[in-house]
């Protein structure tokens with residue numbers, strides 16, 4: 091009770107200060123505005139709602155996919171080329187959470203619906219053996235073709251290794267014994283050629299997306315196997331309409347190139363980076379429209395700014411704001427509350443494990459706290475922060491900054507010169523600020 095009176099007085103005080111300054115609202119994005127909204131928004135988080143259109147953490151549904159038009163055009167051109175018999179290989183590289191899997195899902199959908207090929211999207215996250223990779227590819231091909239009316243014609247291709255799983259055999263799995271799997275790895279080009287012959291006249295080719303090859307890319311064995319597969323196809327088969335796309339982090343592309351230098355001649359490398367602010371806005375508009383929610387222009391600007399071009403953040407912010415809204419209209423206060431809640435979510439997922447729980451040094455911890463105090467800003471100058479540190483903190487500050495860089499929390503701000511740094515996105519400084527000031531957004535999903 092006492093707390094809420096104190097909170098009320100605090101908000102009233104902020105209003106008085108704001109009025110005194112001659113403005114009706116405290117400046118957006120300033121720490122005062124954030125604190126004001128934090129206190130204001132203590133009740134409205136019990137909203138009863140249907141499902142959120144946002145999907146933080148999983149590939150976006152095709153109807154809400156935005157951007158990447160250049161890459162889509164380019165890659166679909168290669169897919170088109172494979173239909174005339176020439177095998178193609180693409181390596182899609184991008185940082186974590188930038189949208190690789192979403193782009194693969196989208197491309198697979200386009201290839202299947204517009205190009206009449208069989209398309210599979212195989213998740214190889216955590217896979218580090220060739221046998222398991224090949225088993226998953228064939229397993230996915232089995233699942234994909236089972237629904238087709240001509241499945242009976244090609245069923246024998248999978249031999250006797252189809253296992254019906256689930257109640258009444260609703261699903262199937264491809265489970266050959268280890269020894270046969272090794273043979274399938276060795277003769278992979280022949281295996282695919284067999285399948286191509288079986289689908290001849292029914293489908294124009296195969297689209298195979300191998301997602302998250304991070305575990306395999308570190309293996310020399312994988313690089314050599316892939317190179318031999320591509321060479322065999324080129325020398326033995328005239329017509330091999332198979333498009334293969336691998337995705338991984340940029341450093342995994344480099345690892346593959348180190349293991350097998352000729353491999354990089356085989357791949358057409360495509361990179362994806364941040365989305366533009368317009369694309370972020372297109373996405374947020376479409377997603378909120380889908381949920382029948384209106385967004386006021388100021389609120390939209392705010393959500394776009396804090397998304398910092400990162401698809402993962404636009405989903406977190408959109409999702410948090412979706413649950414905050416209680417009247418079908420997102421105004422500025424809703425958006426700020428959403429941004430704060432998203433910062434809490436993102437901070438817990440990314441900063442807590444690698445920074446807050448990982449850092450043991452007392453000095454590092456106190457520097458981090460001081461970094462978060464005061465005005466919230468994505469950018470900072472080394473000597474400005476240094477001025478607020480004590481002697482023992484100053485001694486380790488340089489190493490602290492290096493560690494934060496290695497952890498992907500900050501980066502050098504080359505445009506602003508030496509000693510200028512910035513957080514890698516707009517959300518991290520908000521979380522660090524909330525931690526330093528001991529603040530917590532109050533959000534509850536219905």
Ligand SMILES: Nc1ncnc2c1ncn2[C@@H]1O[C@H](COP(=O)(O)OP(=O)(O)OP(=O)(O)O)[C@@H](O)[C@H]1O
Pocket residue numbers: 145146147148149150151154155156157158184185186187188189190191192193302373401402405
């Ligand atoms: N083009 C897009 N349009 C709309 N949302 C997107 C787009 N790309 C990615 N997203 C969203 O961004 C988040 C991260 O996307 P995704 O999982 O595809 O990234 P990723 O690069 O595969 O990540 P990881 O490296 O973790 O595998 C997800 O919430 C996804 O829904």
Ligand SMILES: [Mg+2]
Pocket residue numbers: 190191192301302
């Ligand atoms: Mg992915």
